[in-house]
Amino acid sequence: VVSGGPEADPTLPSASSGERSRRELLTRAGGALGVAALVAGCTSKVAQPSNVHIDKNAQGAARDVTLLNALLALEYRSIAAYTDSIPLLPQPQSPPEKPQNQGLFAPPPKAVNPNAPAPALKLMIPLAYAAAQQFLTQELAHVNDLKGLIKQAGGHPVKPDPFYDFGHPKTKQEVLMLLHRTEEMLLRSYHHATPLLTPAPLRGAAAALFANHAQHSSILRLVLGLPPIPSAFVSSE
Amino acid sequence: MQEYAAEKSLDLGKLGPDAKELVLLIQANAKQHVARLQDDLQALRVPARPSPTIIPQDVVGLFSNINNEVSALQGLLQVESLVESAYWNAAGAFHDPRLSQLAAEILASQAQQWALLEALLHRGDPTKAAPFPYVRGAKTISKPHTAISS
Numbered sequence: 001v002v003s004g005g006p007e008a009d010p011t012l013p014s015a016s017s018g019e020r021s022r023r024e025l026l027t028r029a030g031g032a033l034g035v036a037a038l039v040a041g042c043t044s045k046v047a048q049p050s051n052v053h054i055d056k057n058a059q060g061a062a063r064d065v066t067l068l069n070a071l072l073a074l075e076y077r078s079i080a081a082y083t084d085s086i087p088l089l090p091q092p093q094s095p096p097e098k099p100q101n102q103g104l105f106a107p108p109p110k111a112v113n114p115n116a117p118a119p120a121l122k123l124m125i126p127l128a129y130a131a132a133q134q135f136l137t138q139e140l141a142h143v144n145d146l147k148g149l150i151k152q153a154g155g156h157p158v159k160p161d162p163f164y165d166f167g168h169p170k171t172k173q174e175v176l177m178l179l180h181r182t183e184e185m186l187l188r189s190y191h192h193a194t195p196l197l198t199p200a201p202l203r204g205a206a207a208a209l210f211a212n213h214a215q216h217s218s219i220l221r222l223v224l225g226l227p228p229i230p231s232a233f234v235s236s237e
Numbered sequence: 238m239q240e241y242a243a244e245k246s247l248d249l250g251k252l253g254p255d256a257k258e259l260v261l262l263i264q265a266n267a268k269q270h271v272a273r274l275q276d277d278l279q280a281l282r283v284p285a286r287p288s289p290t291i292i293p294q295d296v297v298g299l300f301s302n303i304n305n306e307v308s309a310l311q312g313l314l315q316v317e318s319l320v321e322s323a324y325w326n327a328a329g330a331f332h333d334p335r336l337s338q339l340a341a342e343i344l345a346s347q348a349q350q351w352a353l354l355e356a357l358l359h360r361g362d363p364t365k366a367a368p369f370p371y372v373r374g375a376k377t378i379s380k381p382h383t384a385i386s387s
Contacts, residue, residue, distance in 0.1 A: 194341045
């Protein structure tokens with residue numbers, strides 16, 4: 001169903017010791033989100049506080065905090081994974097320069113027949129680099145939202161781990177597989193947590209994040225050459 | 238509603254191979270969603286509604302003027318957004334955790350379909366395929382999504 005994308009598939013260099021120390025730096029608490037936002041190329045557009053009202057004295061609030069903190073910990077991990085992966089992915093080429101001969105002596109543009117049928121649309125493979133940047137931006141928004149929900153429920157958001165071990169992916173395929181595994185882990189966790197959250201609106205908030213991760217997974221699968229929608233139900237099975 | 242949208246798009250006879258494959262997948266998934274919901278309603282001893290014989294006028298209107306692949310996909314996207322909204326509301330409204338989980342599973346499936354329809358319309362642009370960090374759908378039929386020319 002897919003047609004060839006514009007990306008080459010070069011073998012990527014393995015992470016050097018310098019890159020590993022960068023990884024360590026990126027994943028340290030405090031600095032991680034800011035650097036990740038820079039890699040994503042976006043800082044302000046993603047901040048969207050949750051408007052779900054949670055009563056911190058309600059029964060089940062403590063368990064909700066535990067569940068939400070578990071999701072937050074995984075979101076931090078995914079931010080670290082995307083932050084590490086983006087520099088390893090082939091960057092898109094710059095747009096082609098405009099042709100020089102655009103003056104009086106330029107050849108006339110080809111005539112376009114307005115009645116000619118449009119060519120059939122092709123499902124193009126997304127650029128892995130652009131997809132990872134987009135998804136990182138969204139992971140940052142998820143973190144903001146989860147932190148807001150945890151505070152509303154009377155809890156304290158967990159902090160990111162000081163270091164995440166993602167191994168040493170060498171090829172574009174390996175980098176994308178790492179991201180895909182990360183998204184699958186998130187899907188399983190949201191799938192497990194969503195029905196257990198106590199107030200119904202909180203389940204809706206979690207479902208909205210779960211569905212966004214399902215989109216990430218689908219697009220990564222498309223880039224990896226896997227069926228993008230493997231099932232009619234997105235579950236942990 | 239989604240089966241109707243898929244059927245109308247296929248009946249047009251102007252879908253390219255990729256669009257046709259995706260619409261057939263959407264149609265097959267919609268049938269599975271309906272079957273699962275019917276099973277769950279039966280388990281709850283609630284009679285399932287028969288297939289609606291009347292499709293909402295807004296949805297009929299969407300497909301009365303489709304004349305090419307792009308307009309068919311745009312109509313499907315708009316229906317997809319409505320369906321997403323219904324499942325998102327259901328996920329946050331059910332008190333039975335199992336039903337809430339099922340609604341979330343179907344919402345996520347709809348979100349994937351939405352992403353691929355957008356990817357098809359926008360040459361695989363991931364910023365169009367997954368533009369927002371939250372998937373909540375649309376309560377009403379929104380403006381059609383434009384496609385970039387090839």
